[in-house]
Amino acid sequence: MMTIDPPAALAAELPHTIAGLPLAAWTRAIRPSTIQEMLGLMGRPGIISFALGLPAPELFPVDEYAKAADRVLFSDVDALQYRPAPLALKEHVARLMADRGVTVRPEQVFLTTAAQQALSLLTRILLPEGGSIICDELVYMGFQQVVEPYAPRMLTVGNSLEHGMDVDAVQAHLEAGERPAFLYCVTDGHNPLGCSVSPANRRRLVALAREHRIPIVEDDAYGLLHFGNPEPPLRALDDEWVLYVGSFSKVMAPGFRVGWIIAPEPLIPVLGCAKDGADLDSGTFSQRLVSKYLDSGHFPRHLATIRASYQRRRDVMIESIREHFPAGTRWSTPRNGALVWAELPARFDTSALLRPALEAGVAYVPGAAFAVPGSSAGRNCMRLNFSFPSQEDIREGIARLGKVVRDAD
Amino acid sequence: MMTIDPPAALAAELPHTIAGLPLAAWTRAIRPSTIQEMLGLMGRPGIISFALGLPAPELFPVDEYAKAADRVLFSDVDALQYRPAPLALKEHVARLMADRGVTVRPEQVFLTTAAQQALSLLTRILLPEGGSIICDELVYMGFQQVVEPYAPRMLTVGNSLEHGMDVDAVQAHLEAGERPAFLYCVTDGHNPLGCSVSPANRRRLVALAREHRIPIVEDDAYGLLHFGNPEPPLRALDDEWVLYVGSFSKVMAPGFRVGWIIAPEPLIPVLGCAKDGADLDSGTFSQRLVSKYLDSGHFPRHLATIRASYQRRRDVMIESIREHFPAGTRWSTPRNGALVWAELPARFDTSALLRPALEAGVAYVPGAAFAVPGSSAGRNCMRLNFSFPSQEDIREGIARLGKVVRDAD
Structure with a gap:
């Protein structure tokens, strides 16, 4: 029993x-x-x-990871030390983003302890105590855990399984005079809904963000895990109001805990300070292992x-x-x-x-x-x-x- | 030039x-x-x-770390996955704590992204917005970065290079009716001062914490790195009011980002929830690598x-x-x-x-x-x-x- x-x-x-x-x-x-x-x-x-x-x-690909671990330990004196986040990995991320239809420079890449920390740090720098956010009524639990301590007003919107986020509802909140700290959007492979935002709705979301000067936190943790004919994420449509979150957890291994934020360059040191407070903005062994694995050319x-x-x-x-x-x-x-x-x-x-x-x-x-x-x-x-x-x-x-x-x- | x-x-x-x-x-x-x-x-x-x-x-000990990495990748199916923090590492930590003169059960060990995240999570669960804390007037910068967002009142105390924290000043704050959320203490190998709290002052600190029901956050990141005749930390004197922070960064490698909190067992799920919000409370490849390295017996x-x-x-x-x-x-x-x-x-x-x-x-x-x-x-x-x-x-x-x-x- x-x-x-x-x-x-x-x-x-x-x-x-x-x-x-x-x-x-x-x-x-x-x-x-x-x-x-x-x-x-x-x-x-x-x-x-x-x-x-x-x-x-x-x-x-355990064999390949083991080779990468050895290469890091025996060739990279910085791998075990307090050192800046590895530039080589930021360059890899920039190249992967091109694969998503997004143009970024390595200087716009901020490495995180996977997507969850990315959401946590972005919330930390954007959301004031007692502020509000726009998000789905059915939303990733980890996101709820990120914002809970700030007790924000949640301006919710629905979703359709075919077209994703209800952009009419977003527009209605903004036209009612709401000034949310940000809008949270899982554009592709929505968690929990498994849906994607339609191309027309992507354009409308970005236009609303620009018009109302509201940042979008785009969670693209599943972006690289597509099943043919991917749409570019919102970040491909706007490099100022879209703060993009990516991760190696779903496409490489969750245990490495490596993800990234794409943000305008002036925000990078602000994120660095927030990460210092969270767990030190120091390069990790895992980041360097992931970078060496990407060097090997096996990832595609x-x-x-x-x-x-x-x-x-x-x-x-x-x-x-x-x-x-x-x-x-x-x-x-x-x-x-x-x-x-x-x-x-x-x-x-x-x-x-x-x-x-x-x-x-x-x-x-x-x-x-x-x-x-x-x-x-x-x-x-x-x-x-x-x-x-x-x-x-x-x-x-x-x-x-x-x-x-x-x-x- | x-x-x-x-x-x-x-x-x-x-x-x-x-x-x-x-x-x-x-x-x-x-x-x-x-x-x-x-x-x-x-x-x-x-x-x-x-x-x-x-x-x-x-x-x-790069060779030993490389062996540990191989052993993890080829023998531990959980190493790359979302899985609970490894019990084997908590057991190792409990044994190491015995070496510090502290008795703990693995169930009281909470694994963190090194000491910095430990401080961040403890602050998160203890410090209300607008609360106060007792800390040194000269204090670890990383601690200042942790508490800054909460804008606490800092009730400061001095230090002597011979005896560490000025316990008279602590007592004066408490007897003046202050109710700090916690007292922050680096008992041994103080950062930045390099001093240790004297045995008499350790006993007084713990007695004050008990009497006034104020938790002590004891940062023992340098505790295992002693140069003979170590004193047991505050946690050896009290298992209720002392929340202990340890780390492998200084004695193994900062790049692994593995540390721990020792806390009363009912606090462990609360810390788990706070860590979920920060970067997911999931076991990491680094935690398992550190654990396998400790298995090898090389660490002493x-x-x-x-x-x-x-x-x-x-x-x-x-x-x-x-x-x-x-x-x-x-x-x-x-x-x-x-x-x-x-x-x-x-x-x-x-x-x-x-x-x-x-x-x-x-x-x-x-x-x-x-x-x-x-x-x-x-x-x-x-x-x-x-x-x-x-x-x-x-x-x-x-x-x-x-x-x-x-x-x-």
């Missing part, structure tokens, strides 16, 4: 005083570490997990491999959903990334379904987990990751999940 | 709007990235640098090597100061760490001496750089690092510096 506490328990409030220590006010509303909770759920034997956005570990082949493999897994997942989920279910067909959003008919509550799903040996994240505070969006939805499980596990897991859903009907 | 801008320029205020972007209020008082500025100064050819607290790169030998080598460098530095600096100069004789504090007679201004020193080919950090805002402490002092330069460079650099000082008299 399994006893599993579903992540609904995540929302439990901790007391203001823990272990006799008085804690700062914002921690009153703190949630226990979401990722730890999720990792705990996934670790249970026999569970097929669609819960986290993990890369497929069997596709990591690896990228081709994971793009092809994940595309097949996506297709298997969507076929399986079509086969096993009840009539009336809608889903996204992601052009980027690793996440499918499945919207069941309105009578279903996916938070309530999580326990029977775990008991049936399959994990996902209930849609409600992504709703901003006070919103009831996503109640009948689930986020399903297709990059981690094999095609076989996807077929089996979605079949199990379909049965759980139909049994609850 | 060299043109060098000394770090006095660091204090220059940036405008509230940069590159057309409105920035959050706290960035108005931002300083450009201090570490980047210092690294820039040090990189100039021919300069002997006593400026940063860098480990000696020639003592890095490495620690013995660097302790002996740094102790010799310290002794050469102090002999050289005695020989070359003017009469009336006082200095610390550090029992831990990598920093000597030299206090010249009051007529000297070490900020003004920095430019001629750089022109003479020697770098240090002027004492004023460590003074909290509004304090003029440290004006006639300099912080001198002895772990990075060779014994020969220490002799030559201190001779150059002594000449610069005497020439200015």
Whole structure:
């Protein structure tokens, strides 16, 4: 008999005083570490997990990384030391950005502890206490954890699975006189929705940012992980109001914790100061390892491999959903990334379904987990990751999940 | 002819709007990235640098690290993935803490992106907006960068080079009714002062923390780097009110960015949530590499090597100061760490001496750089690092510096 506490328990409030220590006010509303909770759920034997956005570990080019690690340790005297972030890696990033249709100079690249720190630092420098932001009503949980301490007013907008962010709603906020500190946008491979912003909406978003002088924080963590015919990100349309976030986590390895911000050059030292306060703006062994790996020329082949493999897994997942989920279910067909959003008919509550799903040996994240505070969006939805499980596990897991859903009907 | 801008320029205020972007209020008082500025100064050819607290790169056990990297990549499937922080490393930390005279369970260990992130997360969970803290009047710059955004009232205390923190001053603040969010204390190998808190003062500090229910954030980044007969840190005297910060940066390599907090167990998930917001509370490749290196059993030998080598460098530095600096100069004789504090007679201004020193080919950090805002402490002092330069460079650099000082008299 399994006893599993579903992540609904995540929302439990901790007391203001823990272990006799008085804690700062914002921690009153703190949630226990979401990722730890999720990792705990996934670790249970026999569970097929669609819960986290993990890369497929069997596709990591371990030999190539080992060679890069050796090259760094035996050839780069700065690799272990306090030294500036490596210019060579900024140059690599600039070249990769060209592949995304974006022109940048290495001087506009700021290296971070992956995309999460990039969002944290940008929020730190842009968002005043008590300020407001525009973001999706269903939004990446890690983003909510970044902004929570500042208690901003969240000016939310909806999304369509076909066209992404509701730009009419953005325009309505701005024309109502709102002055948000920034707009947060996952242009491609939206987390959790798996959607992309349409080309027309990209142009409109950038025009609104310029007109109203509102910076856009563009989270492109899944940008390089596309399945053909990618659209250039917002940063390709504007180099002044779009602050771009990229990451090697999804295309190389999360464990390296290397990502970047593209920002106007005068902002780079400001980010440096904010990073000094967070964890020192010092080059890391991982940054240099990633840079040496990119030197080797292997990355384009690896990228081709994971793009092809994940595309097949996506297709298997969507076929399986079509086969096993009840009539009336809608889903996204992601052009980027690793996440499918499945919207069941309105009578279903996916938070309530999580326990029977775990008991049936399959994990996902209930849609409600992504709703901003006070919103009831996503109640009948689930986020399903297709990059981690094999095609076989996807077929089996979605079949199990379909049965759980139909049994609850 | 060299043109060098000394770090006095660091204090220059940036405008509230940069590159057309409105920035959050706290960035108005931002300083450009201090570490980047210092690294820039040090990189100039021919300069002997006593400026940063860098480990000696020639003592890095590179072969052992390379073996550890290989072992991680080829044996640990979690090393590259999003996974919980490795328990094996927490167990290693618990064993190392026993070496410091501290008893902890792995469950009380929270892994961080080195000591700087540890300070950042503890401040985040303890310090409310507009709160106050007790700290040294001359205090680690990185700590100032951590707390700056919260604009706390700094309740400062002095230090003696012999006995460390002025505990009478701490007591006076508390008895005057102050309720600081925490007290910040570098118990051993103080940065910048190179001093240690005396055993009697350790007991008094902990008693005050208990009596007034004020947490102590104990920064022990240099604790393992001692030169014989170490005193146990404050955490050995109290496991409830002392939140302990440790790091592998000084004893293994800064580039790995691995450190830890020891905290009461109920605080661990709170720290996890704060780290999620900062850069995700996920195990890193570096954490697993450090853990594998510790598995190898080589670390005690490495620690013995660097302790002996740094102790010799310290002794050469102090002999050289005695020989070359003017009469009336006082200095610390550090029992831990990598920093000597030299206090010249009051007529000297070490900020003004920095430019001629750089022109003479020697770098240090002027004492004023460590003074909290509004304090003029440290004006006639300099912080001198002895772990990075060779014994020969220490002799030559201190001779150059002594000449610069005497020439200015």
